[in-house]
Amino acid sequence: MSTQPARGMRDFLPEEVRRRQYVMGVIAEVYERYGFEPLETPAAENIETLLGKYGEEGDKLIFKILRRGEREGTGEADLALRYDLTVPLARVVAEYRAKLPKFFKRYQVQPVWRADRPQKGRFREFYQCDVDAIGSRSMAVEAELLAAASDVFARLGFGDFVIRLNDRRVLNGLIDASGVPAELHDSALVALDKLDKAGRDGVAAELSSRGVPAQAAATLLDCFGSMSASGTNEEILAAYGRGLRGHEAGGQGLADLGQILALSASTSAAGHIRLDPSLARGLSYYTGAIMEINVPHLAGSLAGGGRYDNLIGMFLGEDVPACGISLGLERILVVMGERNMFPPSAVAAPADIMLTVWNAQRLGETLALAAVLRKAGLRVDVYPEADKIGKQFKYAASRGVPFVGVVGDDEQAKGVVAIKNLATGEQTPVPRDQVAEFVKAGR
């Protein structure tokens, strides 16, 4: 029988758990500092809660759980594994509306499951890390989300991150104002999303093939062409204003972008935000500001999000304002690993010191010494058997433990512990009551 984890899923051995916990800890600490609160929902949802929420392709990727008992044989499913953290949030907002604060700011870091074909960096069980602020249309929400994400990336060591910012209403407004027929707006948006990669000619061809009239396509592309990728935020705002030709919804988006920039001037996001006309974020459900966070020399983004005022109310049957950012936790972990960005605390040895056992009769004394050191705050491993002392040292070295303590007959007589620093090889007799300090000083 195979003892590998199920296809596309991963075991996390201790070193890996430590790295993951470090990143999740930074994320939680930063978001708590912004007044966001933790939420957890069950791994399984009633199947009706999930089906139909992710499109036809999404439905196929949902892991479904067989009914149990007499109905197991029917092959019917009544439950399904969580596919994202947004639908459960919408359910929670509907279920506990009376208990939740008017402005519900939650972060949620939990696994989701998708029956995708596994490939490098894509798993069937992976963590999502979603941060959403529900209940307000104020641009303070966008500004706070960008500031918090900035703090997270700065704390993790991505000092040079760039926040790309845009607005769906501006994009739609530019498309509308260029004379693209209403029924082709979405189509044009999808084409424009590729401006980065396909270039003007590529997008022109796609717009044509999607049936956008040549004149409208040319106006639209001229408008985008007039906005240099290296334009300042002010230049892009001005170009947006010209292209929108007084378009009302687009103008509201433009005003909001200006406000986000102004509000961010004295937050952690200051200097990191770049308006990016080519940012469209696919065919997703955004209704206002959209954002992605990138770092140099890395294709793809480490976080993305935006305002989506029409989704969280899906179970309530009404619009509930919402804006959120999803951090690409698995991606962040991969990049931090590749770039050796984990601090020593995240790649800690399994213990600060390992105590050896001189002989079977002395095991109790070893445990007594361990008790004292643990009370002093040290992480202490005890070799459990009275093996030859060399074997015990070898074991400590193989585990990367920095210090080893020995109480031989000599040390016993003198009331000291011989502490060996495995990095330097130096061995020091340390009075029993000073061992904790000695190890802490050398940590």
Added chain:
Amino acid sequence: MSTQPARGMRDFLPEEVRRRQYVMGVIAEVYERYGFEPLETPAAENIETLLGKYGEEGDKLIFKILRRGEREGTGEADLALRYDLTVPLARVVAEYRAKLPKFFKRYQVQPVWRADRPQKGRFREFYQCDVDAIGSRSMAVEAELLAAASDVFARLGFGDFVIRLNDRRVLNGLIDASGVPAELHDSALVALDKLDKAGRDGVAAELSSRGVPAQAAATLLDCFGSMSASGTNEEILAAYGRGLRGHEAGGQGLADLGQILALSASTSAAGHIRLDPSLARGLSYYTGAIMEINVPHLAGSLAGGGRYDNLIGMFLGEDVPACGISLGLERILVVMGERNMFPPSAVAAPADIMLTVWNAQRLGETLALAAVLRKAGLRVDVYPEADKIGKQFKYAASRGVPFVGVVGDDEQAKGVVAIKNLATGEQTPVPRDQVAEFVKAGR
């Protein structure tokens, strides 16, 4: 459509998540101090990994996941949700044997899923918290596990916990030495397990109905009758010695019990261990020492475990020594809630201070002040909209935030922030650069 969580599963709103994280944090910190390391395995396992491992009843309670794609219609399952943390540990030990240390000490705190009928305090998704030390038969392992669990319970505020300790080989030895035929040993153990509740007569009746000869039953019950529940550990060790009449395996168990007591004399478990002849731990897979942790005025235990040398090697086809304790995390949380045992840090307000917004034009200044306070380590919430100030105060009070900061026109002119302590009602003008200290001092 219902917006409740699936039957028997729970949403954890922020307050509850904080309480759970507090307990899990204490557990992790203590175990790290004992050199235990975190392990995480996937929620879903290949179905063959789980089936047949938990008996017929257990198999029925496993949540099974439908095959996907073309084979979805067949009603076949290829995956199943994790049912406990022991089988995944056995799989991990087999799969990564070469990478894992010889003495693998792991803790694992993850949810498991069982299709049990939900009832008060019993859920279909619940967390288990398992701590196991693999690879050594030394009684240092048992002693360290008991010491670590003692630290956990003491840290959580259960100062008066009692560790009940016994040994399977001793129980089997006493049964064997009493003349119970070998094929009835398990049967007799199950009957003896009820000595606590059913009393001598009840157990006698059950032994008889299970076919244990009257003479053997009488000898056995005399032996147990001779051990007063209030006997000291020394008295019980002596009674075991008499009852075992030189039984070899039982004698080894007896020696090990003595050693666990001796090794524990200077650990955190000292004074908490009580040998308990009535402790049998059902029909489970234990092969040596067994243990349960109880607190006064609470039926049932908060933790249980023991040595099980024949299980972890199930995928390797060989015996691998192992000893572990499982903490009843969900139970601990319920009891701590009922007894108001959570410290203030675990029932924290969502923020240390909420900043109000004087008017829409001042939103940027509010965010700037928030940025400064967050850099100083405070958890700061910002009211996102320029509502009437009274409404903003009301909101802060409803959320249990201890301080509210206001920068009105007066305060703006004077360079101060009016800080209101919502508990006392007192309002203090504090210079902007001293707000963080002021709030920290009053926290």
